[in-house]
Amino acid sequence: MTPICQVALPVPRGETYDYLCPFPVTLGARVRVPFGPRRLVGVVTALGHASEVPGNRLKAVLEVLDQEPLLGQPELDLLNFAARYYQAPLGQCVATALPKLLRNGKAASPVLNTRWQLTAQGRTTEPQTLARAPRQAAALAALQASESALAAAQIGAQGTPSAILKALADKGLIEALNHLTLDSHEVETPTLNDAQASAVEQIRSASGFSCHLLDGVTGSGKTEVYLALAREQTRLGRQSLILVPEIGLTPQMVERVRRHTGARTVALHSGLADGERHNAWLAARTGEADIVLGTRSAVFVPLARPGLIVVDEEHDSSYKQQDGIRYHARDLAVRRAQQFAIPVILGSATPSLESHFNAAQGRYQHLTLDHRYGQAKPPRISMIDLRGQRCPDGLSNALIARVGQHLEAGHQVLLFINRRGYSPIMLCHDCGWTALCERCDARLISHQRSRSLRCHHCGHQRPIPPTCPDCGSEELHQLGQGTERIDARAAQLWPDVERIRLDRDQVSRRGELEAALERIRSGQAQLIIGTQMLAKGHDFPDLSLVGIIDADQGLYGQDFRATEQLAQQITQVAGRAGRRDIPGEVVVQTHNPEHPLLGLLAPGRYARIAEALLAEREQLAWPPYARLALIRAEASTAQTAMNVLEEIAEPLFGSDDIDVLGPAPAPMERRGGRYRCQLLLRSHKRSVLQAQLGHIRQQLETRPSARQLRWSIDVDPQSLD
Ligand SMILES: Nc1ncnc2c1ncn2[C@@H]1O[C@H](COP(=O)(O)OP(=O)(O)OP(=O)(O)O)[C@@H](O)[C@H]1O
Numbered sequence: 001m002t003p004i005c006q007v008a009l010p011v012p013r014g015e016t017y018d019y020l021c022p023f024p025v026t027l028g029a030r031v032r033v034p035f036g037p038r039r040l041v042g043v044v045t046a047l048g049h050a051s052e053v054p055g056n057r058l059k060a061v062l063e064v065l066d067q068e069p070l071l072g073q074p075e076l077d078l079l080n081f082a083a084r085y086y087q088a089p090l091g092q093c094v095a096t097a098l099p100k101l102l103r104n105g106k107a108a109s110p111v112l113n114t115r116w117q118l119t120a121q122g123r124t125t126e127p128q129t130l131a132r133a134p135r136q137a138a139a140l141a142a143l144q145a146s147e148s149a150l151a152a153a154q155i156g157a158q159g160t161p162s163a164i165l166k167a168l169a170d171k172g173l174i175e176a177l178n179h180l181t182l183d184s185h186e187v188e189t190p191t192l193n194d195a196q197a198s199a200v201e202q203i204r205s206a207s208g209f210s211c212h213l214l215d216g217v218t219g220s221g222k223t224e225v226y227l228a229l230a231r232e233q234t235r236l237g238r239q240s241l242i243l244v245p246e247i248g249l250t251p252q253m254v255e256r257v258r259r260h261t262g263a264r265t266v267a268l269h270s271g272l273a274d275g276e277r278h279n280a281w282l283a284a285r286t287g288e289a290d291i292v293l294g295t296r297s298a299v300f301v302p303l304a305r306p307g308l309i310v311v312d313e314e315h316d317s318s319y320k321q322q323d324g325i326r327y328h329a330r331d332l333a334v335r336r337a338q339q340f341a342i343p344v345i346l347g348s349a350t351p352s353l354e355s356h357f358n359a360a361q362g363r364y365q366h367l368t369l370d371h372r373y374g375q376a377k378p379p380r381i382s383m384i385d386l387r388g389q390r391c392p393d394g395l396s397n398a399l400i401a402r403v404g405q406h407l408e409a410g411h412q413v414l415l416f417i418n419r420r421g422y423s424p425i426m427l428c429h430d431c432g433w434t435a436l437c438e439r440c441d442a443r444l445i446s447h448q449r450s451r452s453l454r455c456h457h458c459g460h461q462r463p464i465p466p467t468c469p470d471c472g473s474e475e476l477h478q479l480g481q482g483t484e485r486i487d488a489r490a491a492q493l494w495p496d497v498e499r500i501r502l503d504r505d506q507v508s509r510r511g512e513l514e515a516a517l518e519r520i521r522s523g524q525a526q527l528i529i530g531t532q533m534l535a536k537g538h539d540f541p542d543l544s545l546v547g548i549i550d551a552d553q554g555l556y557g558q559d560f561r562a563t564e565q566l567a568q569q570i571t572q573v574a575g576r577a578g579r580r581d582i583p584g585e586v587v588v589q590t591h592n593p594e595h596p597l598l599g600l601l602a603p604g605r606y607a608r609i610a611e612a613l614l615a616e617r618e619q620l621a622w623p624p625y626a627r628l629a630l631i632r633a634e635a636s637t638a639q640t641a642m643n644v645l646e647e648i649a650e651p652l653f654g655s656d657d658i659d660v661l662g663p664a665p666a667p668m669e670r671r672g673g674r675y676r677c678q679l680l681l682r683s684h685k686r687s688v689l690q691a692q693l694g695h696i697r698q699q700l701e702t703r704p705s706a707r708q709l710r711w712s713i714d715v716d717p718q719s720l721d
């Protein structure tokens with residue numbers, strides 16, 4: 001009898017598909033199969049001899065792509081768990097776990113490295129010293145002139161042959177991005193202070209699975225705790241997986257990891273070229289890499305010899321995927337550690353309420369670092385009361401004075417505003433017209449450089465009108481600020497100071513962020529204007545002042561996590577100031593100086609905020625005191641979406657174990673021309689909720705009325721929008 005294999009395919013529905021397999025094949029290997037008119041690559045998730053599909057309708061595998069399993073049993077278990085828990089098709093979970101080239105059927109062996117970068121030595125070596133090898137000298141000069149890594153074809157006007165690059169690499173002057181070799185003599189291991197050493201000791205002395213919440217104020221040296229442990233794992237021949245929330249944090253981190261551990265380190269994130277990502281993923285899987293530093297989806301990477309998992313900035317909402325499979329990488333990381341029976345560290349200066357709660361319950365070991373490392377003191381925090389002040393461009397006179405002083409002293413200044421563009425409100429002073437998106441319940445944001453009005457929700461854009469479209473008045477005012485406006489004002493105020501603006505409009509392409517961060521780190525840029533991209537994790541030694549332009553932005557958020565997130569964001573951004581010898585200062589502009597939350601911003605107070613918020617959550621039975629699942633539906637009319645959600649909700653009313661909230665219109669009801677509604681389910685019993693969700697998903701997949709919908713199920717939603 002021909003064996004039958006179950007294959008997880010990247011298609012929107014269904015669990016797995018059965019195929020006859022006339023070739024030898026192992027679990028976890030990729031196969032190419034016919035699927036309707038198409039040919040797809042999938043992963044074998046089960047093998048057997050029986051199928052519910054009648055034999056004459058079964059199709060056969062066309063090709064087996066891997067002789068050895070690409071995904072091992074632990075990865076398959078995790079993917080199966082994620083598929084069940086997050087109500088997502090297994091095939092899509094598998095597709096999330098694989099880098100693109102492997103998804104497309106490329107062989108599981110490294111592709112040629114695509115980009116080259118300078119090593120520390122290469123940055124400081126004069127090309128003239130290579131005068132006897134003029135082509136090498138030219139290639140080195142070209143890389144020194146570039147702000148980012150380059151492909152061989154981009155180095156020099158005609159490109160550079162790989163033999164020349166190899167020669168430079170052998171001299172230790174350049175390296176392929178994601179390279180695995182190392183000059184071990186560069187390793188410097190910092191001496192830990194008592195608090196760090198004690199944290200390391202406690203984690204090290206745990207055996208088997210253990211979860212540690214490393215709760216340390218900003219600048220307390222959490223990173224060195226991770227690295228000390230990772231270094232030890234490397235020495236013991238085991239791998240460490242370190243997750244960070246944003247790509248922006250990886251280049252700096254990779255450098256630091258290598259310098260402090262001497263380990264073969266690879267980065268894994270979406271900013272890499274396909275080939276680089278492919279190679280890094282394979283290096284993790286074969287065990288060639290000792291340390292894997294990655295963003296969210298790296299939680300799925302196969303590890304040949306796992307020893308430690310770290311989730312840095314564990315509170316960060318970017319660990320939760322907001323579309324497709326809505327998984328939470330932090331939660332899956334804990335699950336993985338359990339699977340492997342190894343320790344996992346969740347680190348943050350502002351731990352999530354979930355992790356606080358778990359630590360309080362004794363499920364996680366709570367380790368604290370209460371002071372900044374070394375002589376660095378907590379930053380001094382002051383408020384500027386904006387009431388009654390006129391500052392259309394967002395900078396009060398008091399803040400301008402502070403910025404001026406810090407710049408004059410030769411330090412760096414960060415102005416934080418969590419909105420890109422020029423101004424969020426365009427208003428006609430005569431008739432009251434405001435610029436709204438036609439497709440969303442949202443205002444259009446003006447962007448001066450491109451002279452356009454843009455919707456940040458659906459991408460719609462149109463030119464800024466010269467006069468009011470309703471009454472023709474020329475009195476069009478722009479109210480409020482985004483990064484662009486702050487930047488424009490800063491250019492007038494400090495024309496000779498080198499500025500850098502960092503937001504998604506500025507750095508969208510690969511390499512741009514790295515280049516920008518390098519300009520900050522090298523001290524070239526003195527004044528930095530940025531969004532939350534810059535708020536966390538970065539360590540800029542010369543930064544002494546952080547100005548928070550508008551603390552009120554988040555004070556009135558409707559979401560149940562709004563206050564938690566605001567407290568985290570402000571604490572984190574404030575934590576960028578004064579991390580070394582220069583004393584730090586934080587200036588917060590607000591119309592609500594008496595707001596209790598702002599009063600709690602002083603360093604070390606975050607725990608008090610967290611306790612207060614937890615008490616509130618308990619009273620209201622919100623997470624972590626209950627579990628939530630949000631079912632979203634959108635359609636061309638609100639009624640269509642509401643009707644289906646009502647049908648779904650109907651049998652649940654009156655249930656003892658599940659609270660049904662809604663269905664109701666989403667906070668932003670119309671987006672991209674479609675109407676959005678949602679149904680929130682809440683329960684104290686995870687298993688009951690899970691069972692119901694399985695049932696609901698089946699209904700949504702099969703009900704004819706649901707065909708006109710776009711719907712999703714979000715388990716443990718990060719926001720209720
Ligand atoms: N043991 C040590 N020896 C020398 N320098 C250290 C040590 N520990 C920390 N530092 C330095 O102190 C600064 C802050 O450390 P680190 O970046 O690890 O803090 P963190 O707790 O991760 O901060 P954040 O949460 O704000 O990102 C860094 O510049 C780091 O190099």
Ligand SMILES: [Zn+2]
Pocket residue numbers: 437438439440442455456457458459460671672
């Ligand atoms: Zn829109």
